[in-house]
Amino acid sequence: MGELRTRKRGKTWEYSFEGAKIDGKRKPISKGGFRTKADALNAGIKAKAEYDSGGRVFTPSAISLSDYLDYWYKRYASKLTYKTQDTYKNHIRLHIKPYLGSYRISSLEPDVIQEWVDEVLHSQKKLARQSIANILGVLSGALNYAVQPLRYIRSNPCIYVKIPDIKVDKKAKDHTDFVLSKEDWKQIKEYFSSAPESHSYLFFPLIVGYHTGERIGEIFGTDLLADYNPVRHTLSVSHQLQKQKGILLYTNPKYDSFRINKIDSLLEAEIQKELKRRECDRLRYREYYKNTYLLPDNTIVQLPADSQVPDSYQEIWPLGVKQDGTILTTEHAKHMSRIVKDKVGIELFHPHCLRHTHGTILAQSGASPKTIMERLGHKNIKVTMERYVFNTEEMQNQAVSLFENAIK
Structure with missing residues (x-):
């Protein structure tokens, strides 16, 4: 390009x-x-250098990993979901930048990354194998972007790095793989049927999770006015509820897994019961009841029942609310979990186990893997069968019986 020139104008x-x-x-x-x-x-020198380098304000061969990750995050990661952005940001801030940030990306070699994985993530921090894989995945994804389309480096050094074999913590695995038995569910129902008002409002989201296998964010993101169809006996998964920087909003379900699930008569009876309870609560609290509205930008606000509401506000009925209409969020799932552990005595309970339980019950009852996959909103059957359907004792007994009958 031409030379840089300066001239005085006035x-x-x-x-x-x-x-x-x-x-x-x-x-x-x-x-x-x-x-x-x-x-x-x-100013001209800086502008021309940026122009000549295709809009970059740095020399690719000289940029540090720390600065490159900032550049990558802004260009690529910022387009992902808020939750994924937050996860990536924490992995970069806590695990990657403090140890590898000062290296130039052009001089980052596999042995350096392998040492970081072995000595820092594994030996010092004692992270689980999956956690190490997730962190390494963020670094590898960023460096893949540096290979193509940016062409800052020729190859990704992460592809030669191996995650160390780590013995599975049995207690942690038992917790992750936990599936509720019929007796467990019976005990949960018995507790909540006579629970104090400060606990009882948490039972309905728990019921929905057990009967649908939806993700926690999808449960709390259900709008009973729009998503429940009493004629077709369905519950749609149209949103998930998230909190971003203190603001509640609806976002697309994970993997954009919009779906319409048929529901059983027991769940439908509970939904009708909840709707009647909510009408009673509205009369009970009158002007102090909190109505919930969805704004055009998908943010959610709550206003007293006697408020003047703009035409652009769409009223919604969140699946989970307290008696006064206060909306429940995914944070309340932690409270739900503590109650089940402390009051019911099911130590291994966690909110996600409702999803595992639903998938396992369906498989145990003969539902096709494709049906289970679509109901849970998975991208492929492999995830469904490996992570969400567990080989219970009843399923093992069925397998033995099938084999025995086959050879008689």
Whole structure:
């Protein structure tokens, strides 16, 4: 490209240089308004360097991993869901930058990354194998982007790195793989049927999770006005509820897994019961009841029942609310979990086990893997069968009986 030039225009200075030709004609790039020639020259040098490097303000071969990750996060990760962004940001801040951030990406070798995995993530931090895989995955994804489409480096050094064999913590595995038995569920129902008012409002989301296998965010993201269809006996998964920087909003379900699930008569009876309870609560609290509204930007607000509401506000009935209409969020699932552990005595309970339990019951009862996959909103059957359907004792007994009958 052409040389950088400066000139005085009136009382201020301007820089200019020649850009790429458009339709065969020269395209000058300039900016004025600088107080001195030196100011114009310095700004011009910076602008021309950025232009010549395709909009980058750095030399790819010299950039540190720390600065590159900032660049990658802004260009790529910022397009992901808020929850994924937050996870990536924490992995970068806590695990990657403090140990590898000072390296130039062009000099980052597999042995350096392998040492970081072995000595820092495994030996010092004692992270679980899956946690290490997730953190390494963020780094590898960022460096893949540096290979293509950016072409800052020729190959990704992470592809040669191996995650160490880590013995599975049996207690942790038992917790992760926990599936509720019929007796467990009976005990949970018995407790909540006579629980104090401060606990009872948590039971309905728990029931929905048990009967549908929906993700926690999807449960709390259900709008009973729009998503429940009493004629077709269905419950739609249209949103998940998230909190971003203290603001509640509806976002698409994970993997955009919009779906309409048939529901059983027991769940439908509970939904009807909940709707009647809510009508009674509205009469009980009157103007102090909190109505919930969805705004055009998908944020959620709550206003007293006697408030003047703009036309753009769409009233919704969140699946989970307290007696006064206060909306429940995914954070209340932690409270639900503590109650089941402390009051019912099921130590291994966690909210996600409702999803495992639903998938396992369906498989145990003969539902096809594809039906289970679609009901749970998975991308493929492998995830469903490996992570969400567990080989219970009843299923093992069925397998033995099938084999025995086959060879008689």
